[in-house]
Amino acid sequence: GAGVSQSPSNKVTEKGKDVELRCDPISGHTALYWYRQSLGQGLEFLIYFQGNSAPDKSGLPSDRFSAERTGGSVSTLTIQRTQQEDSAVYLCASSPERTSGEQFFGPGTRLTVL
């Protein structure tokens, strides 16, 4: 079956613009995670969704970052007024409900802020 997909694969934007990154999890996976992979900070947790609610947003670095999930499926990570330090690869992962097991990762979106 299809894995986790993310779009776009690459995004170049100018400082100050808003961007939206999309994640399509594996069908039937109710848990969804966003992580950020950057040169300076490594791989960092951003936010967790269970269904459409986000009980853990503790990793969002600032209020310019927000995320939503609709229909218990697709999730969108939005970064407003992008800054150069937002440049990173944004990874999405999904897993079956309430499990301590494997998270299945998408290929990521590489964001470059000029």
Add this chain to the structure above:
Amino acid sequence: AQSVTQPDIHITVSEGASLELRCNYSYGATPYLFWYVQSPGQGLQLLLKYFSGDTLVQGIKGFEAEFKRSQSSFNLRKPSVHWSDAAEYFCAVGLFSGGYNKLIFGAGTRLAVHP
């Protein structure tokens, strides 16, 4: 605070040689431990995981890892490396609480394989 340390940023081995990638963690409770591999331009793929039980766990692609509580380590091993194993390897602790698993990653070890 929970943390994961991978002391080796970059390792080079010859094809056919054995491999050990080190991972140390800091976590107050019994950890959920993972090794992921990332090939260039790809997402993360799970190699193996440890939750409980046998401290030597087998994974995909011929990898294994051993959990040593006394050393707070979860080192990844492979007896004979193939050129296709060249990639970046990440050790992670899963903070399983409230029904979900927040992963804390190490900085990664980049593996190069000489023919």
